[in-house]
Every structure is written in C-alpha cells, then in structure tokens.
Amino acid sequence: MTSQEKRILALLTEHIGSYVDSRELSLIALQYPAVIKRLREKYGHVIINKVDRVGWKSVRGRYKLLTEREALAAKIGAGEPVKPEQIAALKDSDQPMLFSELPERHRDDG
Secondary structure: OOHHHHHHHHHHHHOOOOOEEHHHHHHHOOOHHHHHHHHHHOOOOOEEEEEEEEOOEEEEEEEEEOOHHHHHHHHHHOOOOOOHHHHHHHHOOOOOOOOOOOOOOOOOOO
16 A cells, blocks of 8 residues: 555545535645545545536545444445345444334334
C-alpha cells in the first residue's frame, strides 16, 4: 500500500460513516480518484461518493467509507448474494438490530 493510499484510508477511517470533502482528499493526493479506485478494487474497501450539484454543474464531491453494517446493507440492496455467516456476524455485533430493543407488548385476547 502506498503512502497516499494509507493517508487517504486513515482519513476516511477517522471519519468512518460520515462524508469527507474531496478538497481534503486533494490535499493528500491530487489524483485522489485513482487512489480511491485502488482502495476499492485492490483492497476491497466499500467507499461511496456523493456529488452536490447546482443545476447541471458539479459543485462539490464527498466520499464515505462504509461501516461493515452499511456495506452489507448496500450489497443486499444491490441484489448481490450475501452469505448467511455475514448476517450472523452482524447479529452478534454490539450494535442493536432495528427492532431488538422494543419492549414486549401486552396482548389481550379476550
């Protein structure tokens, strides 16, 4: 891994789950899109980008390193196959599932 790849990955990891402005990435490497592409393809990191536009003009780009849970949700949403052990590993994580902390409701049958 090159020093630019390490520095950009460190910056994205520091802000994991939130977007990093492309201007910050350009301070590390002017060819940051190529570095991001290598991080995605060569090392398997799930990095998404978002472009803010005004009319037809691009104004600002941002990049986000997805958490493991977000990356798995993105795979499921894209219709890609997911292994059952990947889902099981998420269930064992410290993060609560969506409805796991709801209290039991009283049910009156009659």
